[in-house]
Amino acid sequence: MEDASIEPGTPPADVVHVGTWFGHPKPLFWLFGTEMWERFGYYGMRALLTLYLTKHFVLGDRASTGLYGGYTALVYLTPLVGGLLADQYLGSKRAVRFGALMMAIGYFTLAFGGTAAKPYQVVDGQRYEVVVEHFRDAPTSDPAEARYLVDGGQKLKMRGNDDGSMSLLGANGQEVRKLAKGSFTEQAERSAVLTMIMLMALSLISVGNGFFKPNISTMVGELYQPGDRRRDAGFTIFYMGINTGSILGQLLCAIFADTIGWPAGLGLAGVAMVISFLMISYHGGRLDAYGNAPRRTGPDRAMLIYVLAVLAVPVIYFLFVNLMATEKPPEGSGFVGYLMSLPIMGKLLFGTFIVSVPGILIWSFLKGSRKEGEMMLAAMVLIVFNVVFWTLFEQAGSSLTLFADRNTDRSVFGLFSLSAPQTQNFNPISIVLLAPLMSILWGWLARRGWEPSIPIKFSIALVGVGAGFLFLVWGSVFAGPDFKVGLWWLAGLYVIHSAAELCISPVGLSMITKLSIARIVGMMMGVWFLSISVAQYVAGVVAQFASVETVGGQVTNLKVSLETYVGVFTSIAEIAIGAGVILFLLSFFLKRWMHGVT
Numbered sequence: 001m002e003d004a005s006i007e008p009g010t011p012p013a014d015v016v017h018v019g020t021w022f023g024h025p026k027p028l029f030w031l032f033g034t035e036m037w038e039r040f041g042y043y044g045m046r047a048l049l050t051l052y053l054t055k056h057f058v059l060g061d062r063a064s065t066g067l068y069g070g071y072t073a074l075v076y077l078t079p080l081v082g083g084l085l086a087d088q089y090l091g092s093k094r095a096v097r098f099g100a101l102m103m104a105i106g107y108f109t110l111a112f113g114g115t116a117a118k119p120y121q122v123v124d125g126q127r128y129e130v131v132v133e134h135f136r137d138a139p140t141s142d143p144a145e146a147r148y149l150v151d152g153g154q155k156l157k158m159r160g161n162d163d164g165s166m167s168l169l170g171a172n173g174q175e176v177r178k179l180a181k182g183s184f185t186e187q188a189e190r191s192a193v194l195t196m197i198m199l200m201a202l203s204l205i206s207v208g209n210g211f212f213k214p215n216i217s218t219m220v221g222e223l224y225q226p227g228d229r230r231r232d233a234g235f236t237i238f239y240m241g242i243n244t245g246s247i248l249g250q251l252l253c254a255i256f257a258d259t260i261g262w263p264a265g266l267g268l269a270g271v272a273m274v275i276s277f278l279m280i281s282y283h284g285g286r287l288d289a290y291g292n293a294p295r296r297t298g299p300d301r302a303m304l305i306y307v308l309a310v311l312a313v314p315v316i317y318f319l320f321v322n323l324m325a326t327e328k329p330p331e332g333s334g335f336v337g338y339l340m341s342l343p344i345m346g347k348l349l350f351g352t353f354i355v356s357v358p359g360i361l362i363w364s365f366l367k368g369s370r371k372e373g374e375m376m377l378a379a380m381v382l383i384v385f386n387v388v389f390w391t392l393f394e395q396a397g398s399s400l401t402l403f404a405d406r407n408t409d410r411s412v413f414g415l416f417s418l419s420a421p422q423t424q425n426f427n428p429i430s431i432v433l434l435a436p437l438m439s440i441l442w443g444w445l446a447r448r449g450w451e452p453s454i455p456i457k458f459s460i461a462l463v464g465v466g467a468g469f470l471f472l473v474w475g476s477v478f479a480g481p482d483f484k485v486g487l488w489w490l491a492g493l494y495v496i497h498s499a500a501e502l503c504i505s506p507v508g509l510s511m512i513t514k515l516s517i518a519r520i521v522g523m524m525m526g527v528w529f530l531s532i533s534v535a536q537y538v539a540g541v542v543a544q545f546a547s548v549e550t551v552g553g554q555v556t557n558l559k560v561s562l563e564t565y566v567g568v569f570t571s572i573a574e575i576a577i578g579a580g581v582i583l584f585l586l587s588f589f590l591k592r593w594m595h596g597v598t
Helices: 027-056 061-090 092-110 192-222 231-259 262-281 302-325 334-341 344-367 370-393 399-406 421-447 454-476 487-515 518-544 558-593
Strands: 118-123 126-133 146-151 154-160 166-169 175-179 184-189
Touching: 027 061, 027 092, 027 192, 027 231, 027 262, 027 399, 027 421, 061 092, 061 192, 061 302, 061 344, 061 399, 061 518, 092 192, 092 262, 092 302, 154 175, 192 231, 192 302, 231 262, 231 421, 302 344, 344 370, 344 518, 370 454, 370 487, 370 518, 370 558, 399 421, 399 487, 399 518, 399 558, 421 487, 454 487, 454 558, 487 518
Parallel strands: none
Antiparallel strands: 118 126, 118 184, 126 146, 146 154, 154 166, 166 175
């Protein structure tokens, strides 16, 4: 799981805490609960989103993973604005409350998916109806589900072939017709209104998240006076709230969606956000002294900010529509053609990042000392490699979830089976179990002077994310005749990835604050979160390379599907390990440029 975006504040000097909660100020309980329920909603919905788009809306792999990447990119981008508005005008508490309300409305809106889209095939320009027998509109499909193309009143079973063609089989199982690769495409009849509601819901959640995410951690920091040794422990408890909410959300939202339906699973995320809103709003006065608006002269601008936030929703909606409408670049168009074909969101993210990184570096060397310039250069190099790490790590909600649904035997010792969304829980569970062990390991190494430098920890993280994918690729060798990999190979990937995450996530924000020139540390924090936002977007693009032919959200040939995922995951592993080796070689220069920062 991600870090808590810690930005400690300072409590009012006259605050006196009455009683404690696990040895900490009692208001920590209310902030812990507010964050836990928000993470319940966010990760519960996120676990379902890609499957919801591919199965219920039948958008296809490419559009679904691209939309998922765009949404998660905004999750990390909007907090830059929300944090600034809270610092200058709203105060953290009002920002969190408003964000929680927006997100709750967004989750409930997302639950209004209506009737599932109806797939059809276009073969050589002609439309054919597709009938799906035993269709189950839920994260876990019915194993007996079968798809037929209706041709002249005859139902022909659809079977994908290894060469990308499709065979249409008669009632006796014999091939009646063969469709050449590229001669057929899947389309779907879906309600334009329901699609609009879905995109508006994602827009509401994106805006609400921008107000919530950066400001709840600020309030935790305000509970402790400078020098209070309980601060780190308090944030550790708060961090446990993040993982607790994540585990529960990904477990229960998936169960509700599978047993009752998509509206129940996504609606449960909305219920969690309502609880989060109630905890930050009705706390019996325990949070009265924290997260208040800064003293300013003139009228309160809160209402204006709320109105502008609501007006931002259709702007984000437009970005999502543009993202979905973007076509693949023509073959042979090259890198320039790829850049020109990017949706508006991609152009904005890449453009801002590509301009800001060298621009800040040039300013640093011109305005700062040589030492400051070198420290900033080290920070920027690490930020670039941070993009690579999160791009590959964040396949969890997209390509890895689709792999879990299509090519994973999810049986647990033959006793029961996990649903595809629930497999994402291997990450937070591993984080909870591994974090204390990693802390002990770093402490043991530090006492002996062997603790790796920050650049080497980053390089270990990159090699680790590659090793996780190689582990899963190794497991594919043992896939059965059903072309499904055992669950524990996927679990092993998540365990390895979690260990890698613990090498990079906890030190990232701290590294930025230590290496940045003091007067632009806020800007550098913005670049750090921008780098994660870019990574989330690119993660969606990478997941598109793992797209396979589907009918109604289901693959027509599991062998081809497995080969596609194995090929993409192998390439990902090679890129990650290669980047890790390059960073390891650069680490000796970076360590010198960091001038003693550890």
